[in-house]
Structures are given as C-alpha cells and as structure tokens.
Amino acid sequence: MNPLRTRGPVEAEKHSIQVALVGNPNTGKSTIFNRLTGLRQRIANYPGVTVDRKSGRMKVAECEIEVVDLPGAYSLTAISHDERVVMDVLGGRRNMQRPDLLVFVLDATNLKRNLFLVSQAAELGLPTLIALNQMDAAHHNGIRIDSARLSRRLGVPVIETVGSSGRGLAELKGAIVEALESPCFLPRIAWPACISNGCVMLRDGICTLGCAEISDAEILRVLFDRESVYTEQVQEKTQLRELILEVHKGIRSSGLSPGSAEAVLHYRHIEALLEGVIESSGPIARSRESIDRILLHRVWGTLIFLGVMYAIFQSLYTWSGPAMDLVETGTGWAQSVASGLLAGAPVLQSLVCNGILAGVGGVLVFLPQILLLFFFISLLEDSGYVARAAFLMDKLFSWCGLNGKSFVPLLSGYACAIPGVMAARTIEDPKARLTTILMTPFMSCSARLPVYILLIGTFVEPVYGPYVAGATLFVMHFVGAAVALPLAWVLNRFILRIKPLPFILEMPDYRLPVLRNVVHRMWERGREFVIRAGTVILAISIIVWALLYFPHQESVATQAEAEFVQAQSKQRPAVEIEEALKDPDSAISQSLFNHVGAAYIEQSFLGRFGKTVQPVFDPAGFDWKITVGVLSSFPAREVIIATMGIIYDLGSDVDEGSSDLRTVLKNERWTSGSRLGEPVYTLPVVFAIMVFFALCMQCGATVAIIAKELNWWWATASFVGMTVLAWVAAVAVFQSGRLITTFFS
C-alpha cells in the first residue's frame, strides 16, 4: 500500500501515481487544481461522454504525481454525466485507472452538505485526504471549524486551505505525499440491519442473475437509485426489480422509506460527526441577502440582468472588432508576402494564400470573441451571478426544454455561434445543453449581417426607404430565433430521448473573481479551440479552396480572353484594346483579369457542381450564380460577398457596400429557362436568399465546434437539418412571394 516506494521506475511509467480531486460544484476545486499543477495540464474527454477529463502533473520532492480534477458532483447517485464519471473513476469502471488517493475539496461554508459526498464515498474504501477550502469565507460568515477534531473523527488528515490566495497549499502538497506513503481511510457508515442484510441479499441475487463483479458501493447504488447502470449485464430485469422491491419492503418494515433512507442515514451520520466540530456565531447579517434583494428583484433584477447582457453583447460585437481587424490585416499581409514569394508556382501560391493562410486567418479571427466571452463568463460564474441569471430567466426557456443557463450561449450566438456553442458547457443538464448547442447556430451571427446589408441596401432601401429597410434588417435578426425556439420544443417533446436533469440550482455566496482563474480559463478555452476545432476549420478551408480552384485548365483562360477581346472590340478599336492590355494596371486589363477569374470559378468543380444542382435551388428562385455563391459559402457564410464579386466579374475585392456589385445585381437577368430576360433578383428571390442565410448552417467552424462539443453525428445532423430547413423556408418564401406579387400586379 505504498505507491511511492513499491513501484519501480518501469512500472511507474505504466501506472503513474494518481491523485483525484473530488467535491461538490462551487467548492473552488478547480482553483486548487490549478494551484497544484500550474500550467502543466491536459484536457481530454472521458471515454464515451463529453465530460472534460482535466489532469496535470504535480512535482513534490522529486516525485511526479498525476492530479486529476474530477467533475463536480453532489452525490454518487449517477444523475448527470458528471456524476456518472465520478462514480466510474472511483470504482475503476470502464477501464479507468482507480486513483491512489482521493482529495476531497470541501466548501467550509457549507460543510454539512459537502460531507454527504464524502460519507457516500467512504464505501469505496479508497485512501482519503480532506482539503477544507474557503476557510476565509467561513470565517467571514462567523463559522468556526475545529479541523483537528474533524480529522480525528474522520480518521483522515484535514487541511485548511484558501484556494484563491494559495494559503495552505504547501501543507496540502505535503499532506498528499504523506497520505500516499501512509494511507488513511474514512470510517464507513454503520447501516441498520435491514440495509446491510438487504445488500447481502441483493449481491447474491445479482450474482446468480449473471452480473460478474459488483462492489459494495455499487450494490448500494443499485439498491437506492431508481435506475442503476451497474446491472446492465443483467438480462432478467423484472426479476432484478422484484429483488430490489423485496429489499425495499424490508427497509420499509423497519420504519424507513427506501427513497430517502440513504440520505436520512448519511445526514444523521454527518450530524454526529459534526457534533462539537462546527460553531456558528448565530445568523450574522450576510451581505448576500442584501445583494440578492436587488439583483433578484422583480424590476431592478431584470433590468440589471438585461444591462449586464447588453454590455457583454456590445463588447463582443465592438471590442472584438479591432482585434479581428488585426487578424484580418495580418492574414492579408501574410497572403501578399506569400503571394510574392510563390509567384513562380501559381498552384502553390493559390493553395498557400487562399487555402492555408485564409484557413489559419479563419481560425484566428474567432479567437478575440472566444477570449472575450470566456472572460465575461468566468467573471459571471466565479462571482456567483450565473446562478442568479439562470434563476431570473429560467421560465422564459423552460417551456421549450432549454433552461435559464441557455441565455448566455444563445445571446453570444448573436455575435458568433462558436463561442456560443462553447459557452453551453456551463449547462449541466445534458438535454438542455444539447438543445442549446443545436439552437445557437440559428441566432443571427455577425457574419450574416453583410449579406442582409447588401441585399436590403440594394433592393429594399431604394424602393421602400430607410425605415422599411431598417425594420427589415431588425426582423431578419429574429427569423432564426423564431424558428429555433419552437424547433427546440419539438425536439424535446418528440425526438430527443435523453432524461432531463432537474433544474435544481445552488445559489452560491457572492465572491470576488480571482483574475488568475479568469485568465486561466480564457487561455484554456482559446487553446482548445485553436487545437481541436482549428484543425478541422483549416481542413475545410483547404478542401473548398481545391474545389473552387481545380481543374484550372489553361484553355478556360484562353477562351475567356478571346471572348473578352471579342466583346470589347465591339466598343472600341482593336489597337486600343491591345495597347491597354499591355499595361497590367489599366482598367481593361483589370476587367480581363476579373473575367478570367469568373470563367475559372464557373469551370471549377464547385462551379460545375453548382450548375448541376441549380435545379434543386430553382424552386427558391436561385440561378446558378446564386447557387454557386451559396455552395461556396458553406465553409463561412460571409464568403458569399467575395464569391459573388468573382462570379460577376468584379474580382474578390468587393464588400457589402460596393456600388459596382449592387448595380450588377440589379441588372442581372436570366439568360436561359422559362424566366429568360426577367431580372434574377426580384423581391421574392432577395427574401428567399436572406431567409436561406438566416437558417442555414453555412459555417464550417460551427460544424467543427459542434463535432468537438458533442460528436460528429450531431454535427452532421444539425448541418443537414439546418440546410434542409433553410431550403424549405427559402422555397416557401419565394413561392408565396411570387404568388403575392402576381396577385397585386
């Protein structure tokens, strides 16, 4: 039983010494973890679930110890994924390494409830150490704890700590090493006969029913939890249920209720443990009550909430602007440098500039918003406001299966879906989290804005004036949300078969956020995004570049040039054209260049594909150029403006305000089909395009981040689902719009 000494160096490599941090949510566990491991951390997922497995290395007295930060859990009843993971790790299930030492991080201001998990975990028989954290807050609240006496009662070391200031951390490290050398164990609760006999009976029964191995702690879970995962191998479910009911009957006949017996007995045990350990100098007026009175007030609380959210949104929208511009300028600079260096190799030049560098820029451009959002989220979470905000807003979202914590992700989605999807991690309930992630891409992100501005500015404003244009822009911002919330309701009601978690929320004390933690969290999230989602975004960027570039036959350029010269010769003498073409900066040379660019895109794989699938988009009123524009903007919707520029012979250097682009769009007419000669961009088409953009997931980065936060199955499902939905809506808008216009004309 001495992992530090008995293991030789070879063995230590295979099985490193592992210490697990366990505790309720909001106990400052992560702060302690950061203090113990510094920045030597690794984040991965536990097998099968998207629960972060955070581990890091701690070096004490020449030995390396792996520290694992287990997700916060209130009990071992595996209600949430987080709790399931805790129970699996502690039980060594699913090929997970059983920790060599448990370090419980307990909130000293709420010791009784925190000890519930400890009391349950005692059944596991693992070496244990207790860190009594937030001693400063306990002291401030007038709570005195005799930790020496508590340690004697529990039979394990109890170390007082203050995670935020680092007080007691050195002692904790020392105690960890000492506990690994001479382990201490918690006393198990003395169960009454009806339960201990019931457990024996249940174990025998389960063994005969074909469950190979089950520990004492797991037997208790089978007995007390409504549905337990530890009896999955048992085939005869009804027999098992009868067996459990029989044990329950025994418990009931000794005057206990099987539903609450476990909690009642644990709390009785804890109360006995705490007798004379805790001294509270009466209920002192807590500052939280007076803050709550304002922050949770019917009127003021709501107003403050809206103000806070508005401030976050505004800063995401505007503060990230300069940083994003910087990324874009940097990308442009790198592109021009690379372009100059690779001028001799046109394919490589285009790959590096338009594929790789554009992709890298496309990843980095999201970083400012992600960092800013997680800065705010850390402040809100660490201060204790997130629980209050969720309390205020819950009713607004509960009807459609979301909950109060969905507000921040959805609101962030209005700036950008990527930080929004990442922010959904704050939602514990897997069902609400899944739904929130799926709904976030519907929120009108800032990349949709250029499309709206171009189309509304070109086709609505000149005809109906600025007020109608403004109102249209406003309405377009709510199209996504108006579709998303009812969709969430349908998903929750009929499709998703996940058990929702109860919305039971601890209202923690207000605390001053620690800058160290805030920065740490920003760094963690930013790094994660770049490493995990960034690679996928880059890959998508390169694939779409290839589809838009190849086959790139020389003959296309030759033919386009001949066509161009022929068209020009109708307007001016051939000599003049020849003369102008010699100067690469002349207007004619520029438009030849743009014309060749358009011909290449038309002949590219994506261009040909767009022409082939145009009939699919025909019911929405899209011609092949719009179709290619829409298809090429699947990696990132804002790309459509540049693609349109290329397709319409204007080059890629156009923006949503470009008057050339606006004029071309207005004059564009059908060149074939039943609508020959009619303008392409009628109002029904314009609205069909905008609705398509509002609902479609044209964002490779969002697909990548959903795949990372959930899995590829959900990423694909939401991509396909949103695309189909967008198509249906665009067709509906175009067809009904056409009916209305013919009716009125």
Add this chain to the structure above:
Amino acid sequence: MHTLEMLTPGMSARIATIESDCGQAGRLSSLGFVPGQWVKVIRLAPLGDPLTAEIDGQQISLRRSEARLIGLHPGGDPS
C-alpha cells in the same frame, strides 16, 4: 398534502416526504432535502417560477415541478 410549491415567500415548514418515484429525488435528498428538515421559501423568480428555498443555511433554486415533490408537515413555523 402540503407541498413546498404551496408555500409563499417567508413561510417555512418541516419536510415530511420526498416523492421518490421519479429520478429527481436523489438530487434533492443529496442537497439536504430530507424528511425532518426545516425548509423556508425565500423568493420567487420574477416570472413566478422557479423559487429559492433555504435549507440548512444554503439557498437552492428549484422549479415548481420539483418543489411539488417535497411533501411538508402541516403547520409551519414562522421562523
């Protein structure tokens, strides 16, 4: 049967039962909602749901649908 849902802010009562036929019971009892404990409703959210209850010095918010699972002894104590 009296339930926590029926208390108005400021009122308190002693817990008699926790409806255990649904998955929520485990979470409630692990947070300290056990028979015999005193519970007090502190406030309602602006839209009437959820509510915040105080138990053992800690404040917990729960939806009405969950408060309904907590049965109370009749006759509260205005503490």
